[in-house]
Structure formats: C-alpha cells, structure tokens
Amino acid sequence: MLTIFFDGIAYGMLLFVIACGLAVTLGLMNFVNLAHGAFAMLGGYCAYVLVNFYGVPFFASLPVAFMFAAMIGLVAERTLYVHFYNRSHLEQVLFTIGLVFMVSALVDYFLGSQQRFINLPAYLQGRFDFFGIGVGKYRLLIILVCALILIVLQLILGYTRFGSRLRAAVDDQRVARGLGINVNWVFAITFAAGCGLAGLGGALGAEILSLEPHFPLKFMIYFLIVVSVGGTSSITGPFLASILLGIGDVAGKYYAPRYGGFVIYTIMIVVLVLRPQGLFSRGTSK
Amino acid sequence: MKEAAAALKRKRAWHWLEYVFWLAAAASIFLLPSQHALLTQIAIWSLFALSLDLLLGYAGIVSLGHAAYFGFGAYVAALFAINFYGEPVTGLLVAGVAAGLLGLITSLLVLRGTDLTRLMVTLGIALVMYEIANQMSWLTGGADGLTGMPVNPVLGVFPIYFITTNSYVYVLVVLFILLVIAKRIVHSPFGYSLRAIKGNPLRASSIGIPNNLRLIAVYTVAAAYAGVAGALLAQTTPVVSLTYIDFQRSADVLLMLIIGGTGYLYGGIVGSALFLVAQKFIGNVTPQYWEFWIGFALVVIALFARDRGVFSIFERIIAALRKEKAKS
Numbered sequence: 001m002l003t004i005f006f007d008g009i010a011y012g013m014l015l016f017v018i019a020c021g022l023a024v025t026l027g028l029m030n031f032v033n034l035a036h037g038a039f040a041m042l043g044g045y046c047a048y049v050l051v052n053f054y055g056v057p058f059f060a061s062l063p064v065a066f067m068f069a070a071m072i073g074l075v076a077e078r079t080l081y082v083h084f085y086n087r088s089h090l091e092q093v094l095f096t097i098g099l100v101f102m103v104s105a106l107v108d109y110f111l112g113s114q115q116r117f118i119n120l121p122a123y124l125q126g127r128f129d130f131f132g133i134g135v136g137k138y139r140l141l142i143i144l145v146c147a148l149i150l151i152v153l154q155l156i157l158g159y160t161r162f163g164s165r166l167r168a169a170v171d172d173q174r175v176a177r178g179l180g181i182n183v184n185w186v187f188a189i190t191f192a193a194g195c196g197l198a199g200l201g202g203a204l205g206a207e208i209l210s211l212e213p214h215f216p217l218k219f220m221i222y223f224l225i226v227v228s229v230g231g232t233s234s235i236t237g238p239f240l241a242s243i244l245l246g247i248g249d250v251a252g253k254y255y256a257p258r259y260g261g262f263v264i265y266t267i268m269i270v271v272l273v274l275r276p277q278g279l280f281s282r283g284t285s286k
Numbered sequence: 287m288k289e290a291a292a293a294l295k296r297k298r299a300w301h302w303l304e305y306v307f308w309l310a311a312a313a314s315i316f317l318l319p320s321q322h323a324l325l326t327q328i329a330i331w332s333l334f335a336l337s338l339d340l341l342l343g344y345a346g347i348v349s350l351g352h353a354a355y356f357g358f359g360a361y362v363a364a365l366f367a368i369n370f371y372g373e374p375v376t377g378l379l380v381a382g383v384a385a386g387l388l389g390l391i392t393s394l395l396v397l398r399g400t401d402l403t404r405l406m407v408t409l410g411i412a413l414v415m416y417e418i419a420n421q422m423s424w425l426t427g428g429a430d431g432l433t434g435m436p437v438n439p440v441l442g443v444f445p446i447y448f449i450t451t452n453s454y455v456y457v458l459v460v461l462f463i464l465l466v467i468a469k470r471i472v473h474s475p476f477g478y479s480l481r482a483i484k485g486n487p488l489r490a491s492s493i494g495i496p497n498n499l500r501l502i503a504v505y506t507v508a509a510a511y512a513g514v515a516g517a518l519l520a521q522t523t524p525v526v527s528l529t530y531i532d533f534q535r536s537a538d539v540l541l542m543l544i545i546g547g548t549g550y551l552y553g554g555i556v557g558s559a560l561f562l563v564a565q566k567f568i569g570n571v572t573p574q575y576w577e578f579w580i581g582f583a584l585v586v587i588a589l590f591a592r593d594r595g596v597f598s599i600f601e602r603i604i605a606a607l608r609k610e611k612a613k614s
Contacts, residue, residue: 032402083589089401090348091588094544097537098584105578217533221413224406262417269410272403273395 003135004254005247010139011208012246013146016239018201018219019226020153021194027232028170028187031081032089035096036198036223037216038103043069043199044118044206044215045111051118058121062145062203069199074192081191100216108213115212118203142204149197153235166190170232222249225268298473307552308462315455322454324566328559329457330519335543335554336461336468337511342540343548344472345504346484347396350405350536351412352512354392357531358415359385359513360520361426364435367521372436374446374521378460378514385513386506393505397498409533416531431527435520446522453522460518464511468551471507480504541580544587 022036043065050056050064080099084092124138157163168176169183177183202209209219222245230241245264252263314325334356341347359381366380395407419426426432439445446452471477482490483497491497520526529535538561539554546557569576590602 026402032405080585087588089405090342093348093350093405094540094584095588098581098588101577101581101584103581105575105581109575109578221406221409224402224409228402228406258421259417262414262421265410265413265417269395269407269414272407272410273398 004251006135007139008247008250009243010136010142010146010246011250012243013143013150014201014205014208015222015226015246016242017146017149017204018198019223019242020235020238021191021197022223023227023230023232023235023238024166024170024190024194026227028166028173028190029085031085032092033081033096034093034220034224035099035103035216036194037219038100039069039073039195040198040202040209040219041103041107041211041213041215042072042202043196044202044209044211045107045116046199047203048116048118048206048211049111052116058118058124061118062200065203066196066200069202070192070196073195073198074188076195077188077191100220104213104216111213113213115210116206117211118206120207138207142208145204146201149200150235150239157235162186162189221265221268225264229268229271294473298469304552307555311458311462315451315458319451322450324562326450326454326457326522328555328562329454329461330515330522331539331542331558331562332555333457333461333464333518334512334515334539335546335558336465336551337508337515338539338543339548339551339554340468340472340504340508340511342543343550343553344477344480344484345501347501347505348401348405349396349408350533350540351408351410351415352508352539353531353533353535354408354412354415355385355389355509355512356516356519356535356539357419357526357528358388358516360516360526360530361419361432362513363517363520364432364524364526365425367435367437368432372438373442374437374440374456377521378517381517381520382510382514385516386510388513389509390502390506392509393502396505397501409536412531412533412536416528419528419531426526429528431525433525435524435526437521437524447524457518457522460514464514465551468511472551476500476503541584545583 018040019036021039022033025031025033025036046068047058047061047065050061051058056064076099080095084095120138124141126137128135128137157167165176165181165186168179168181169186173183202211202215209215225245226238226242229245230238232238248267249264252259252261256263314321318325334352337355338349338352341349341352362384363377363381367377371377392411395411396404420428423429437447439447440456444452444456446456472480479490479495479500482493482495483500487497516530519530542557542561543554544557545560546553546555564579565576568579
C-alpha cells in the first residue's frame, strides 16, 4: 500500500519535471505545444546512447541529456516556434503534431522501434526495506533528484531577477513589455530550460516511462492533464496535479488494471468541465 | 433585403467545378475499375473529413477525438447487423442516430472552456471510448476486433458484400446525398450563425444568436455524419477493430481536412484523396517512414497554408508573382 504510494510519488515527480516546461509555454505565450514530450524522448535517447554505447556513467549522462534537449529546444524555438506565437491554436496544434510525427519517425529510423532500456548501475537496482515499506533505490533517486529540481526552480522563480521577470511576463505580458522586460528573450530562455528539464526527466525516467519512438504521443495526454488540471499560474499547481496523477495512475494500474486509464480520463474530463481554468488556479482567465 | 437574399442564393448555387467533380466521380465507376478499393476508402474518409469540416471549418471547434463518433457508429452498425437486421441503409441510419445521440450528450462537455480545454476534452472522450471498446470485449471483440457481420443487399436489391465496384457505388451515393444535405445546412441561416460564432462568439451572442444551442446542434450533426462514415467502413470491410477509434484516426482525419482546406465542404474530399494516394505511393517506397513525411507535410502546411489547404499555397505564390509583375 505505502509502496504504491511511494511509486506513485516517484512517477508524479517525473511527470512534473517533464511537464513544468509545458506549463510555462502555455501560461506565458498561450501556446499549445503538443510536441513537448518529444524533447523528453530526445533526452531519454541521448542518455541511452551515452550510457549503453559509450559507457558514460548514468549520473554524468543526466546533465548531458539536459543540455542536449535544451539546445534542440532553443534552436527549434528560434527557427520554428517563433512563427506560431500569434497564430490560431489550430495551427499550433497542427505544427506541433507534425513535429512529433517527424521526431518519432527519425528516432525510429536511427535507433529502431523497440523499447530501449538504459543500463542502470548496480547500486541503483533492487529495493530496501524502510520501516516495512519497500523502497526502490531507483525510484528513491528519482524523488530526490526531482525534489532538488523543484527546490531550485522555486528559488530561481522566487529570488532571482530572472525569476521575477518571468513571473511578471506570465502575469501580464503587455505591462511587462512596457516595463522594459525583454519578454521574447525571457521566453526563449525559459523554453530552452523547459525542454532541458523535459530531457532530464526523460533520461531519469527512461526505466519507468518506457523509451520508444511513440513516447511523445503516448504521454502527451498525461502532460496535458498536468498543465490543464494544475493551471499555469504557478508551479505548485502543476506539481500537485502531477503528484495526484502519478499516485492515481500507479494505484489505478495496481488495483484495477482494467479500468485504470478509463478512470484517469474520466476524472480529467470532469475536472476540465467543472474548472476549465484548472483545479488549483487562481481563477484568472487567459 | 432583396439583394441580400439574391446574394445568399448565389452562394448556395452549385459551382461549375462541382458538376465536373461529380461527373468525374460517376465516370470513375466505369473508367477506373482497378482502383475501386482505393476510391471506396477515399469516399469514406471524405465523409469523415466532411463531418469534421462542419465542426472545424464552420463552427471553429478544434477536435482531436473525432474518431470517437466514427468508431461508435461502426460498432453500432456492426452490432445492429449481427443481432437484428443486416440491411446496410438501415444500419447507416441506426449508426447515424446513435452517434448523433452520443454527440448530443458529449457536446455538453465540449461547450465550456477555451480551445485547449476543448482539445483535451475531445481527446479525452475518444480515449474513454477506446477504453470502453477495449474492455467490453464480450460485446466488441476487444483487441481482436468484431467479425462476422452480415451485409445484406442494399434495400434488398443491390448486393455489396465483397463486391468492390458495388461497394464503391453505394459509398459514393451516400457521400453525395450527405454532401448535398451538408451544403443546405451550411448555407442556411443556421450555417451563417455558426460562422458568426466562429468569427466572434461575443458579438454573435450579442446580436441574439444562442451560441450554445447552435454549437450543440452542429456537434450533434457532425457526430452523426462521422457515425455514418464509420458504419460505411464497417459495412465495406466487415471487420470493426479498435483502430476505428484510436488517436491515429482522429489525427489523420484532421490532417486530411487541413490538406484539402477547411470551410468549403470539398476540402475533406480533396484532402483524403491526396492523402491516401500519397500514402499509397510513399508508403510503397518507405512504409515505415510515411509518418515522417506526414509530419513534414503538417509543419509545412501549418507554416504556409494555415487552414485553407494546399491550394492556397499555389494561390499565394501566384498572387505574389502578380504583385511582382505589377511592380516592374
């Protein structure tokens, strides 16, 4: 029981690390980015290639995965995404689904369509007993890393100049521009960092999330649930939403494997219908 | 007042290209016997894309889960044929009514919220339908699919069961009838009120259009159309499986409509023809990487054509060339 709870938290933490970049994209630029999972997948494959083919230690591969996804995110943002900011949501959806298809096919072409596993170091395998709770070492690592990321994110958002610029831009873009904040620049950096975090999450969670070319489409709905249920006005909203989703999903798969997906989607629809702005939002409309 | 009425009537009248198109379609029954299987597929996807066009092109509702109604119609048609009566037209009507009812109920969920919420709710509805079809395997056959569906002659006289050409004629006639009805709908005051809502919901409601009722109505009609399209596919390939309802199908139909262009009813036909023919050619060369080219096409179309279809790219090039000429 508590083990499921623990696994659920690990899963939810992962979802949060991957999806928090998406929350910013959506909240700041009102941009529907269905391709966010593609960056997570790229990070995961980056770590996979490094660890399995070149023998890079697992821990060293994580920052590389972050940088890799962030660089690709930055380039994609400056060359492609920038054309779509003032377009309709339909065009943004088409564009990002197109990107997903292309990335999936490319990964399939270069690395094959089978599910891939990163060779985890021996000290991360297995579980130990902690006051009667079975704790997987790998999942414990995920929770620790994600908690660290969450704290760093909160500190950056709350206590740095960049963080206050970002919050200002999310709250009211026009006024922020009027105050001389270079919103485009803030956004490019944030977008790249969000992609990087997605890549890091993809690398970290490759074992849980199953790394394969159709990863972005499979998890698209989960990331969207996190941001739409959590709202985009803070990072605590998406965080709570991801933890709830993680625990709900793991528990659902464990106790009622046949109806797990069904329950998650139904709850999502109900929440969206009752609270279109998200469960934890302050009720501002964008 | 008279002028306005005359202008509306002009818009409702048939364009000469439409006559050409339907004559060509009728001629294809006799001239292209080897391609009838492909043409049947095109006609069914056309009808499905047409139903999405009613939503997207006229009412501006972005749906990522339109396959829910397609699949529901297909399952209803198959189950009705197995358990009650195997006459195809009756099956179409039953499937259309059932999918329409599902659309009517689910439209209440889609009304609220912004584009993103709608997108996710439609996607969620399709996922829930998929899960239901998957889990109720005693009824739907689950992952194995539903087989053994009887297909009697149409109206008792016109056999279509595994007869490619007759199936094509049947599907084409259904497409024609439903397109004519759709044309009436979109050129009626109701259709104009939909476009008003798409243009600006706030203004539309302030000139007295009941936005929600209109959106519910068009969602129901579109769902019914999708259900009929699903039933047609079920009857012409007598297996109904989970692929009828999966995300790929919702994405494909959106893509076809976008390739052909939204908001003029024929976009879905043009788009599905281009899509399926391209799939046949590119898919033959590199079946695995067809997905890459689809993605590429989506990105290019989203960049340059927006939602007016591939032809608008040519139009824009021509317009740009003309401008250059006028300058020099």
